[in-house]
Amino acid sequence: MTVTADEDLGSLIEGVVALPEDPDYLRCSPWNTAVEVAPRMVVFPRSASDVAATVRHAGAVGATVAVAATGHGALPVGPESILVHTGDMTDVAVDVLGRTARVGAGASWQHVLDAATPHGLAPLCGSAPSVGVVGFLTGGGIGPLVRTFGLSSDHVRSFEVVTGTGEILQVSPERHGDLFWGLRGGKATLGIVTAVEIDLPELPEFYGGAIYFDGDYAENVLRAWSQWCPGLPESVSTSVALLQAPDAPEAPPALAGRFVIAVRFAAVGDRGEALDLLTPIRAVAPALLDAVEVLPYAAIGAVHADPPHPMPVYEDHALLSGLPEEAVCELLRLAGPRAGSLQALVEVRQLGGAYARWPRQRSAFCHRDAAFAVTTIGIPVPELAEQVRGHAAAVLQALGPWSTGRQLPNFAPASDPSRLARCYDDDTLYQLAALAERYDPDGVLRAGQVARYVF
Numbered sequence: 001m002t003v004t005a006d007e008d009l010g011s012l013i014e015g016v017v018a019l020p021e022d023p024d025y026l027r028c029s030p031w032n033t034a035v036e037v038a039p040r041m042v043v044f045p046r047s048a049s050d051v052a053a054t055v056r057h058a059g060a061v062g063a064t065v066a067v068a069a070t071g072h073g074a075l076p077v078g079p080e081s082i083l084v085h086t087g088d089m090t091d092v093a094v095d096v097l098g099r100t101a102r103v104g105a106g107a108s109w110q111h112v113l114d115a116a117t118p119h120g121l122a123p124l125c126g127s128a129p130s131v132g133v134v135g136f137l138t139g140g141g142i143g144p145l146v147r148t149f150g151l152s153s154d155h156v157r158s159f160e161v162v163t164g165t166g167e168i169l170q171v172s173p174e175r176h177g178d179l180f181w182g183l184r185g186g187k188a189t190l191g192i193v194t195a196v197e198i199d200l201p202e203l204p205e206f207y208g209g210a211i212y213f214d215g216d217y218a219e220n221v222l223r224a225w226s227q228w229c230p231g232l233p234e235s236v237s238t239s240v241a242l243l244q245a246p247d248a249p250e251a252p253p254a255l256a257g258r259f260v261i262a263v264r265f266a267a268v269g270d271r272g273e274a275l276d277l278l279t280p281i282r283a284v285a286p287a288l289l290d291a292v293e294v295l296p297y298a299a300i301g302a303v304h305a306d307p308p309h310p311m312p313v314y315e316d317h318a319l320l321s322g323l324p325e326e327a328v329c330e331l332l333r334l335a336g337p338r339a340g341s342l343q344a345l346v347e348v349r350q351l352g353g354a355y356a357r358w359p360r361q362r363s364a365f366c367h368r369d370a371a372f373a374v375t376t377i378g379i380p381v382p383e384l385a386e387q388v389r390g391h392a393a394a395v396l397q398a399l400g401p402w403s404t405g406r407q408l409p410n411f412a413p414a415s416d417p418s419r420l421a422r423c424y425d426d427d428t429l430y431q432l433a434a435l436a437e438r439y440d441p442d443g444v445l446r447a448g449q450v451a452r453y454v455f
């Protein structure tokens, strides 16, 4: 059964339907508060059936459907779209013996950490536990241990998904294998995921955290890091961040209000070996704060210490094939302590290791050959927004000679087809677009970060 008035959808579903005048409507406000999210209606489903009814309703009234959980990767949503907000679907069920979890579409990684880590199991989350599991996994997902465990979406077992025709499908390598391929990398192009089943490696603790140095040492530290990391084994993942620490009570007193450079480090396996590997970095300069230690896996968020609370951000991103001396100089010239950088953070993550290996079950995630991922994060307060964007573009342009011209689907989200095309190689983009024709023939889901082939 379908209804043709938005208000009547509430009678068909268990979840909440909120029109702009309803108090619940405000719950769709995204983590990235710089993005305007103002759909014609927000639906907070409780089940896959609710999502299916919403998609069918949208088709009947000629609306598109966008999907969001936490809003960490928010894109603008306007009155042409209904927003499915999965915030009321946060169930997590851990199978301790099977080392898996079934996770509802609205759960954040923190929900899964809370459920799994008491059993010594390690959900392969990203840098910030507040990020949504499904949004992260449908973009591949690179976490603080990416070089050891590889891409997080390589550890997905199955999905439950609602297609653009409102059909509910159980998707695994054996069932709807084309969707299993495309949902891992294709974001919401092929459907709205309502639950995902993931593997949970056994890892009660790790040796990791971050070492923070004063900006005066940025040149020495960045140079040392760039020469040190190519020799690291797969048991170690690392990134470096040029960071303007906020002068705020939540910042550690040693860092508050300073320009710092942070070396993030996360190692599994022999602790002595990990300690030895980190020695050259500890020897570069005196640390303002050395917070690398043995940590329970539940504290994995401490490696990057990303801000958990909503804030306005402008993100830009590129993949690099290498980080030679000239690239280090360019990075320091535009984002170093004396550059007058307009970014709150510029980070470079080392890839390679298990990230570079194709899993047995191939996916639509591309660009495993990239050596580094660079991301800029600026705070686009209205009076500076234009300059922040321009400066981010200048940083990435300066790194142009080492850029692969590609990007990861999870960073710097965009709906612009030419930007989206950078997330995929040509064959993958074509295949995703062809599958979208099949699973969403009327284009109901064509809102936001949806892969399209531009001829």
Ligand SMILES: Cc1cc2nc3c(=O)[nH]c(=O)nc-3n(C[C@H](O)[C@H](O)[C@H](O)COP(=O)(O)OP(=O)(O)OC[C@H]3O[C@@H](n4cnc5c(N)ncnc54)[C@H](O)[C@@H]3O)c2cc1C
Residues within 6 Å of the ligand: 030, 067, 068, 069, 070, 071, 072, 073, 074, 075, 086, 105, 125, 126, 127, 128, 130, 131, 132, 133, 134, 135, 136, 138, 139, 140, 141, 142, 143, 144, 187, 188, 191, 192, 193, 194, 306, 307, 410, 411, 413, 448, 449
């Ligand atoms: C502070 C911060 C730290 C981050 N760290 C990392 C990191 O370490 N590694 C990494 O890989 N990424 C990282 N990201 C990027 C993050 O993974 C993406 O922005 C991701 O899309 C966020 O998902 P969400 O559900 O939290 O956000 P939302 O804005 O709610 O969703 C973003 C997009 O995910 C897709 N999506 C969400 N829910 C569904 C669904 N049910 N079905 C289908 N598609 C869906 C849609 O395309 C949606 O537009 C980070 C982002 C931030 C802001």
